[in-house]
Amino acid sequence: xxxxxxxxxxxxxxxxxxxxxxxxxxxxxxxxxxxxxxxxxxxxxxxxxxxxxxxxxxxxxxxxxxxxxxxxxxxxxxxxxxxxxxxxxxxxxxxxxxxxxxxxxxxxxxxxxxxxxxxxxxxxxxxxxxxxxxxxxxxxxxxxxxxxxxxxxxxxxxxxxxxxxxxxxxxxxxxxxxxxxxxxxxxxxxxxxxxxxxxxxxxxxxxxxxxxxxxxxxxxxxxxxxxxxxxxxxxxxxxxxxxxxxxxxxxxxxxxxxxxxxxxxxxxxxxxxxxxxxxxxxxxxxxxxxxxxxxxxxxxxxxxxxxxxxxxxxxxxxxxxxxxxxxxxxxxxxxxxxxxxxxxxxxxxxxxxxxxxxxxxxxxxxxxxxxxxxxxxxxxxxxxxxxxxxxxxxxxxxxxxxxxxxxxxxxxxxxxxxxxxxxxxxxxxxxxxxxx
Numbered sequence: 463x464x465x466x467x468x469x470x471x472x473x474x475x476x477x478x479x480x481x482x483x484x485x486x487x488x489x490x491x492x493x494x495x496x497x498x499x500x501x502x503x504x505x506x507x508x509x510x511x512x513x514x515x516x517x518x519x520x521x522x523x524x525x526x527x528x529x530x531x532x533x534x535x536x537x538x539x540x541x542x543x544x545x546x547x548x549x550x551x552x553x554x555x556x557x558x559x560x561x562x563x564x565x566x567x568x569x570x571x572x573x574x575x576x577x578x579x580x581x582x583x584x585x586x587x588x589x590x591x592x593x594x595x596x597x598x599x600x601x602x603x604x605x606x607x608x609x610x611x612x613x614x615x616x617x618x619x620x621x622x623x624x625x626x627x628x629x630x631x632x633x634x635x636x637x638x639x640x641x642x643x644x645x646x647x648x649x650x651x652x653x654x655x656x657x658x659x660x661x662x663x664x665x666x667x668x669x670x671x672x673x674x675x676x677x678x679x680x681x682x683x684x685x686x687x688x689x690x691x692x693x694x695x696x697x698x699x700x701x702x703x704x705x706x707x708x709x710x711x712x713x714x715x716x717x718x719x720x721x722x723x724x725x726x727x728x729x730x731x732x733x734x735x736x737x738x739x740x741x742x743x744x745x746x747x748x749x750x751x752x753x754x755x756x757x758x759x760x761x762x763x764x765x766x767x768x769x770x771x772x773x774x775x776x777x778x779x780x781x782x783x784x785x786x787x788x789x790x791x792x793x794x795x796x797x798x799x800x801x802x803x804x805x806x807x808x809x810x811x812x813x814x815x816x817x818x819x820x821x822x823x824x825x826x827x828x829x830x831x832x833x834x835x836x837x838x839x840x841x842x843x844x845x846x847x848x849x850x851x852x853x854x855x856x857x858x859x860x861x862x863x864x865x866x867x868x869x870x871x872x873x874x875x876x877x878x879x880x881x882x883x884x885x886x887x888x889x890x891x892x893x894x895x896x897x898x
Contacts, residue, residue: 482505482549484505496527508533510563515660532544574742602758618648627639631667637655679702715778770807831861836859
């Protein structure tokens, strides 16, 4: 595990003053161009060709401030030539669909990539990750990766468990994960998950694994390629809290100096070595099982940029773009726990219909600790204008120096949602939010 001293001694990922960044497979409206412009850097988008999946990454919005847009249609040499002409000095994957191409481009341009080309599946596929960890002797759930429902049901017969979890093999597919206590539930969920997996990744493979016990965490990290190989530093640990229905209710940013945080950090840094991570940021979804300790569920290059993400990164000073571009300095700053602010993300279901939703949103944004109220593209910053919510997953970002203030506003949020439920026929219960 990298220490602050090792991190600051490691060379920066990119040259100081890097001016032009290649953004690989961005989704229209992803915000990468604006985020880089705020850092004084130009952005060149590399979009995927007409046959690519998912289609959302085939173009960018006309209003996005990319200095150039290059379409990749399978001719890597031509794409590399255009990027060299543009003076690109850094490469960033803007979606799971762009991870493999970003690593190939970085390798050809002799710039840092997340890992060695040809091993991208270890950073984009749950099945490949579980297999690699098991072969390395690390704790991992028993897992099957397959396209066949019959094979999955036969595997469940041979590997008895209290319950199973079904998901796409590819990370980043919005269908999320489904808990299946019985084979009948596996059969019922299979067609929907498989269709979503193929539509969003081009790969129909699914992962069936035993359901991990214990509390879940997301561990954020950044890696620099130092003189003695990759050096990893944990930059944040988020604890998940689920509601009575099992759906995600909130996530809380933990301080990283207790025994649990140290154990999670040590496990994740070993997992990063196993997954071939050589530079850049990565997020690991980990369960802490009472018997086995930390168990990796999935790992993913950080590519999403929602409004709530932007608010959290602004508060904590831990934006993944900075991790890409600032390298060792970013890891050193993050390792010092630069923010003493308590941060929590609360998940609710934004109601449909006219009703009192406008008043509800005003009340949420007016909470003393509210930093952001966001529902996909609709969001509002506390104290600013608000946008109507249309039955989508909504996140409220709370931030304050005192934990008691966060808990007080969390209680107010639940009270507001109960009041709204009592006056509306719309279900305003917590909604599931997919993670890596």
